[in-house]
Amino acid sequence: MNVTPHRYRTHRYRTTRIVAATAVALLIAGCSSKAGGESTADSADGLKAGPGVSDRTVRLGALTDLTGPYATLGKSIVQAQKMWADETNAKGGICDRKIEIVVKDHGYDVQKAVTAYADIAPDVVALPQVIGSPVVAALLDDIERDGMLTFPQAWAASLLGKDAVQVIGTTYDLDMIAAVDFLTRTKGLAKGDTIGHVYFEGDYGANALEGSQWAAKRAGLKVAGQKIKATDTDLSAQVSALRKAGVKAILISAGPAQTASLTGVAASRGLRVPVVSSAPGYAPQLMKTPAAAALEGMLHVVSAAPAVSSDLPGVRRMVAAYQKKYPGSQVDSGVLSGYNAAQLLGADLKKACEAGSLAREDVVKAHRAQRDADTGLGSPQDFSDVSRPASLSTYVLRPDRKAVGGVVGVEEAHVAPGVEEYLSSRG
Incomplete structure (x- = not known):
């Protein structure tokens, strides 16, 4: 085609405009649409939105265990967080939007959890619940890529250092340092004594063992370790090994079924030594098992949260509300930890709303600005x-x-000696 220089310039200009306009249209379409059909552009009220946020709703996700080894815990956490959502919605929601929680059961199966995450990730702004250290470990890269604020119901130190992932309270290693301190202060353990430590394979047990070994070395104690799997529910062999090792106390970093087996078998074989578990290793349902008497006589639990039987006003209000909403349901540590996590996330969402954005990165930013977050359900939290x-x-x-809740307080919240020294040594 013969085109004069002037006409060529005009034709090229118009073509450029068409291409540019098309590119802009595609860019806008790409930025304003996603799975779930929600806009990442400003909402009708001027709020900057993003995945999980519409003009009417804020959707949160829960990757939980309702059919696996932590099914009891999962049920409690889900119900507690739904109660929080209902209470929040009754007060007008957050940013004039109703809270919805999308629940997926992974049964403590990592592959199922990965699939469930892929299913809900495009449609939620944050995850106030992900049960299981192995599950969270498998999802870390995706969570970080998506910049989705996530509260694991897992407390491995390996989950620290991730901007979008928040371990609430202490980590497993700090719990075991506190456990060793409790044993040496109150149970007469002395230098040269041996303590047993039964622990799950994976991040949970490995991190707990780091804490117990460090604390034992500091106290002049020895540790006899026994690694187990989540499927191991008869710990007779482990008890025999620990008895042979002459342990004066036992730490356990596992699930409730393992704690019951360990304590019950130890008592029946005459190994009546103090046993200390971290919070995930105990459930009040154990008080209805044949191991109940042994548990009452031998077990203590180290926890970042108070007992649900605590006199703290916030805890008492929560327990009363939960019993009213779910009559007949057991009130356990999952109720408290789940409700606490939901309240903390709610505070983050409100803070982000006040700043004009519920986009994921701004929710994370609002969270990291919280230096003294206190829900009245235990110790204040510093997320900075x-x-x-x-x-x-x-x-x-x-x-x-x-x-x-099948548990009472023995010692109020305190920082165990050596914790800061330990953290400094870990860099």
């Missing part, structure tokens, strides 16, 4: 340093079948 646990304080609890 991604490399440190949000709290260093632990409570000591003990089983009591007559108490709400």
Whole structure:
């Protein structure tokens, strides 16, 4: 085609405009649409939105265990967080939007959890619940890529250092440092004694063992370790090995079924030594098992959260509300940890809303600005340093079948000696 220089310039200009306009249109379409059909552009009220946020709703996700080894815990956490959502919605929601929680059960199966995450990730702004250290570990890259604020119901130190991932409270290693301190202060352990440590394979057990070994070395104790799998529910062999090792106390970093087996078998074989578990290793349902008497006589629990039988006003209000909403349901540590996590996330969403954006990155930014987050359900949390646990304080609890939640407080929240020294040594 013969075109004069002038006409060529005009034709080229018009073509450029068409191409540019098409590119802009495609860019806008790409930025304003996603799975779920929500806009990442400003909402009608001027709020900057993003995945999981529409003009009417804010959707959150829960990757939980309702059919696996932590099914009891998962049910409690889900119900507690739904209760929080209902309470929040009754007060007008957040940013004039109703809260919805999308729940997916992974049954403590990592592959199922990966599939479930891929299914809900495009349609939620944050995850106030992900159960299981192995599950969270498998999802870390995706969570970081998506910049989605996530509260694991897992407390491995390997989850620290991630801007979008928040371990609430202490980590497993700090719990075991507190456990060793409790044993040496109150149970007469002395230099040269041996303590057993039964622990799950994976991040949970490995991190707990780091803490127990460090604390034992500091106290002049020896550690006899016994690694187990989540499928191991008869710990007779482990008890025999620990008895042969002459242990004066036992730490356990596993699930409730393993804690019950360990304590019950140890008692029946005459190994009546103190046993200390971290919070995931105990559930009040154990008080209805044949191991109940042994648990009441031998077990203590180190926890970042107080007992649900605590007199803290916030805890008492939560327990009363939960019992009213879910009559007949057991009130356990999952209720408290789940409700606490939901309240903390709610505070983050409100702070982000006040700043004009519920986009994921701004929710994370609002969260990391919280230096003294206090829901009235335990120790205040500092979320500003991604490399440190949000709290260093632990409570000591003990089983009591007559108490709400099957546990009562023995020692109030405190930082165990050596914790800061340990954290400094870890860099």
